[in-house]
Amino acid sequence: xxxxxxxxxxxxxxxxPVRKPEEPGRSTLDQWADLSRMALADAGIDAHEVDxxxxxxIREAPSFVPSTVAEYxxxxxxxxxxxxxxxxxxxxxxxxxxxxxxxxxxxxVLCVAPSWPVPTxxxxxxxxxxxxxxxxxxxxxxxxxxxDIPYGNLAQNCGYAMIAQRYGHEYGYDPEALAxxxxxxxxxxxxxxxxxxxxxxxxxxxxxxSRMIADPLHLLEIVMPCSGGAAVVVTSRERAAxxxxxxxxxxxxxxxxxxxxxxYAEDLMQTxxxxxxxxxxxMAGVARSDVDMISVYDCYTITVLMxxxxxxxxxxxxxxxxVRTHDLxxxxxxxxxxxxxxxSFGQPGLAxxxxxVTEGARQVMGRAxxxxxxxxxxxxxxxxxxxxSEQVALIFQGA
Amino acid sequence: MTTEKPLPVPTPVTxxxxxxxxxxxxxxxxxAGCERWVYYPRSHCPGCLSPTLEWRDxxxxxxxxxxxxxRAPTAPQFLDELPQKIAxxxxxxxxxxxxxxxxxxxxxxxxxxRVRPVYDDVEGAEVTLLRYEPV
Numbered sequence: 001x002x003x004x005x006x007x008x009x010x011x012x013x014x015x016x017p018v019r020k021p022e023e024p025g026r027s028t029l030d031q032w033a034d035l036s037r038m039a040l041a042d043a044g045i046d047a048h049e050v051d052x053x054x055x056x057x058i059r060e061a062p063s064f065v066p067s068t069v070a071e072y073x074x075x076x077x078x079x080x081x082x083x084x085x086x087x088x089x090x091x092x093x094x095x096x097x098x099x100x101x102x103x104x105x106x107x108x109v110l111c112v113a114p115s116w117p118v119p120t121x122x123x124x125x126x127x128x129x130x131x132x133x134x135x136x137x138x139x140x141x142x143x144x145x146x147x148d149i150p151y152g153n154l155a156q157n158c159g160y161a162m163i164a165q166r167y168g169h170e171y172g173y174d175p176e177a178l179a180x181x182x183x184x185x186x187x188x189x190x191x192x193x194x195x196x197x198x199x200x201x202x203x204x205x206x207x208x209x210s211r212m213i214a215d216p217l218h219l220l221e222i223v224m225p226c227s228g229g230a231a232v233v234v235t236s237r238e239r240a241a242x243x244x245x246x247x248x249x250x251x252x253x254x255x256x257x258x259x260x261x262x263x264y265a266e267d268l269m270q271t272x273x274x275x276x277x278x279x280x281x282x283m284a285g286v287a288r289s290d291v292d293m294i295s296v297y298d299c300y301t302i303t304v305l306m307x308x309x310x311x312x313x314x315x316x317x318x319x320x321x322x323v324r325t326h327d328l329x330x331x332x333x334x335x336x337x338x339x340x341x342x343x344s345f346g347q348p349g350l351a352x353x354x355x356x357v358t359e360g361a362r363q364v365m366g367r368a369x370x371x372x373x374x375x376x377x378x379x380x381x382x383x384x385x386x387x388x389s390e391q392v393a394l395i396f397q398g399a
Numbered sequence: 400m401t402t403e404k405p406l407p408v409p410t411p412v413t414x415x416x417x418x419x420x421x422x423x424x425x426x427x428x429x430x431a432g433c434e435r436w437v438y439y440p441r442s443h444c445p446g447c448l449s450p451t452l453e454w455r456d457x458x459x460x461x462x463x464x465x466x467x468x469x470r471a472p473t474a475p476q477f478l479d480e481l482p483q484k485i486a487x488x489x490x491x492x493x494x495x496x497x498x499x500x501x502x503x504x505x506x507x508x509x510x511x512x513r514v515r516p517v518y519d520d521v522e523g524a525e526v527t528l529l530r531y532e533p534v
Contacts, residue, residue, distance in 0.1 A: 133474055138405060146407040147439045150528060152469065152477045153485050153497045161467035162487060169465070169510040215468045215505075263487045263497045264439075268465070 002283035005397065007098035008240045008247035009361045011043025011233035014354075017196045017226045017346030021117060028058035029072045031114030035231040036073060043233045043243050045108055052079035052106030054093040056350055059118045079105040086135060086385025087297055088255070089113065090230070090354035091392035094381075095253035097234040107239055112231040115349030135386060136261075148261055156299065157222065159262045159387035161214035164302040166268055170317070173216060177320035178301040179207035181336075182220050182343050184328035185298065189340025191330060191370035196226055196346035221301040221343070228348025230358055248361040248379075252284030252395035259389045270310070272391040273382055277311040280380075280393035288312050292376040293335035295360040297353060297384035297391075298343050304336065307382055311393065330371040338363060338371050353383050357394070364398040404476050406526055413440040415454050420527040423518040425459030427494065428452040438494035459516035460534070461490040468505040488514055488531055502532040 013035045026034075032055070040047055053069055061068045066080030079100040085092045090113055097109035134155030136144045148154060167173065186202045189195035202220060210219040240247035254276030259265045281288065288311075296307045305319040313334075314322040322334075330338035339345045339359040342352040360379035362368045376398070383392040409417040416439075419426035428437040430444035430452055443450050466486035472478045473485070484500040486508070500508060501517050513534040520527050 133405070140408055141410050143439050143441075145405070146409070146413060148497045149405045149474075150407050151485060151497050151499045151530075152473045152480060152483045154473050157471075158467045158469050158473050158483070158485050161469070162465040162485070165467060165510065166465035212470050214470065214473075261497070263495050 003098055003102055003251060003253065005249045005251035005284070006237045007101035007234050008237065008249045009094070009232045009357070009396070010235050010240050010243040010245060010247055011039045011045065012231070012358050012361060013038030013042060014194070014230040014351070014358050015116070015228045015348070016194050017228035017348045019196065019226050021227045025117035025119040027060055027118055028114050029060055029069065031116050031229055032058070032069055032112050033073055035112045035114060035229050036110050039110065039112070039231040039233045043235070045233060045235065045239070045243070047073070047075070049108045050075045050077070050110055052077050052097060052100050052109030054081040054083055054097050054109060054111045056083050056089045056113065077106065079109060085383065085390050085392065087299060087350075087353040088383030088385035088390050088392040089350050090357050091381055091383030091394050092255060094232065094234065094250060094357055094394060095255070095392065098250040098253070101234055101236050107236050109234045110231065111234065113229065113350040113354045115229050115351040116227050144261055148263065153261070153263065156387060157214045157217065160300045160302055161217045163262060163268060163306075163388060164216050164300070167302065167306065168216065170269060172320070174320040174324070175208055175216065176204050177323045178221060178305060179204045179218070180323055181298075181301040181304045181328065182207050184332070185337045185341040186344045187329045188338045188371045189344035192339050192345065193369055195340040195344055196224070197340065197344045217300060217302070223299050223342045223347040223352065226346040226348050228346060228351045230351040230354035232354070232357055232361060245365045245367065246398050248364045248396045248398060250394060251397045252280035252282070252286065254279030254283070254393045255391070257390040260386060262387045262389070271306050271388045273307050273384070273393060274310040276391050276393040280395050281312070284395040284397070286378060286395050286397070290378050291380045292378050293338055293360070293363055293373060294380045294382075295337060295356040296380070296382040297356060298337055298341040299347070299384065301343070303384060303388065304341070306388070307384070308336070311380065311382065330368070330373055335373055338368065338373065356381050356383065360394070360396045364396050406521060406524055412442050416440045417526060419456070420518060420529055421525070423527070424456055425516055425529065426454050426456050427490075427492070429455045436490070436492040436494050438490065438496055457490065457492055459490070459529070461488045461514060463487070463508065463510050463512050463514055464489040464495055465510060466500065466508050468508070484508060486531065496529070498529060498531045500532065501530045
């Protein structure tokens, strides 16, 4: 089972995240086209070579999204995927693209995550339906609408908080270790001018002194939503040989979805990244000790902690000791989220998840800014959607 | 922004659960095929996909599996409930449910503590919410 490792990320586009964009919004389709253009330019690939697209939701069409995007791009594609995995969308896009390339379905696949505001519709338009309760669905017949939202268990914070509380009950809770994750990532962000918190170092005390949002999560342990956008190009080994950057081969992947609301998890402490990672490492034939850096989804500090454990970098329950005894910065002995993570780089919607893909690729390419590692040949990337309910693992390797 | 509380709207499948709560009883489903208790209510057993689930009354008692105390409202509609004491209760029969704890100070909440149902007849609505308090 698995990939041969013959598909590679060869181009990147990424907008600098901003808290409140001043320029007017752009349609998702406009953003799709523009990010595609930039990523293709970076790869030195012409638009007419695109024969695959991977998209998520767009604001302009509730269905038939891939064909809407392809038509807008003027692309004729052999492979058009719609990925709806929340924070795991970007990573999920990449392995699907790699599959399409290895199957010979496509030679150049665009994976794009536009995350800039869209224009406000003129008066008279019916308002675009939007989730009033974050990722929780308030639709009629939705289990969440009936059994969770009425009790205030909605959106993300309280779900992650309850996971963290349970973790503490089973393994003990070390607030300083959790805070150190945010601090180390901020240190890397301070070497990355693209990060939204560039130039703003923090300490463990700052994290612990920040406002308690939902016990035990402090404000500085929670991502800050912002705007941005990101994309990558995946192509064949043959085509990659004629591109300007070091190709980043996707040599393993795994994906697992287990629930929507944490309340109903069979075992809340067994996160889906465990199975996804085991598959990815086995497929790539790579050991955990071969990994030079991890770029793992970090909506909250607890997500990073449990991913380090469940992806197999340390035993279950020992993550806090592991974090305390390792330097997670780009110059450390266990580099983690060297762009700052979404906690410090920013979380521009789905492009926040894509930032883990772009950073893993960038480190392998050797194209990061002041946060570039001395050498990076193998990266572990994770995506995470919902409330640790759907997760994706990727192995990136330089040639 | 509306401050109206989001309330459950029963479906034909879930109606027996909500009807029982109106009578201050807890009734959940049981699958004879795989000897599994089922919550939340649904049309098919999440274990074996059997479409024949039986409604059974239970005590509703259980233990706190996990919880959080939300210091910022999880949605504007819950501003008046701060701090929100949101919990997952593991029923003695096995399934877990989402609830809010009442009649307890946030600092006193412990994972593993025994809790029992509190039937909250929502004023002005034909619905009863299932909240919990310490035994």
